[in-house]
Amino acid sequence: MRDAVPDPSTVDLSNLQTTLASAGGTLTEVAPGQWQLESEHSRLLVLTNPERDWLRMMVPIAPEQEALPFAKELLQASFDRTRETRFALQEGVLWGMYQHRLSTVTGDDLLAALQQLETLRAGGLQTAFDDLIETKMRQIVAVLSEQGKSLEDAFQTLERLYEEGVLGSMQASREDRESMLQAWRAKLSRIWQETLTPPN
Known part of the structure; x- marks a missing residue:
């Protein structure tokens, strides 16, 4: 052999x-x-x-x-x-x-x-953090849509969670805070549309 x-x-x-x-x-x-x-x-x-x-x-x-x-x-x-x-x-x-x-x-x-x-x-840990936030946002959308709430209600919930420190650092500057919230609003709006728009 x-x-x-x-x-x-x-x-x-x-x-x-x-x-x-x-x-x-x-x-x-x-x-x-x-x-x-x-x-x-x-x-x-x-x-x-x-x-x-x-x-x-x-x-x-x-x-x-x-x-x-x-x-x-x-x-x-x-x-x-x-x-x-x-x-x-x-x-x-x-x-x-x-x-x-x-x-x-x-x-x-x-x-x-x-x-x-x-x-x-x-x-x-940023990618894991982003994944966690997206999961939380999908939970927000699911709960609020079942309650007949609007996207604006979802934005208000988002801002409250941010103020509680769930969605970012409370040590951020005002400019960073606004930038962070703008990014989260865009993500939440996308998830809202994906969740509530019926498939073709």
Whole structure:
């Protein structure tokens, strides 16, 4: 029986390090098979275990305490939108995580994962916050439409929730507050139309 021919597109630890170095930033080997890749805005950790045949890359996003209110939205995003990456909690931190078999991961896999992890890091909790707000807005529309209320009533409810701190920071300047409310009104108006306009 012939030995399997190695796939030239897969990476070993040597060219894994080369691929990571090509991504930019400062690459430091902190232990055999473990690296830290630092750039101006992020710190990526890369862990490998050749014996168990796995590679893990992870980037910190937010403290766990800040992330927990958005746990449902983060889990939904991990199912729907984060592709090969996932959100994970470990040691009091929300991480963006990528895991793959070390023996089969390719350079293209790594570069795509690095890009997606940076997308998760840059987005922080904002996407989860936006998802949560959209859910709340749909709840507002559902309740008010059942009560025969108008879009203007929905706007008033929206402003009350904002004043209570549900839809944004109360520390915002007046200009930021108006900009935030304008954005929420536009979103609420869209949801109202989507919900109440019968399908063709």
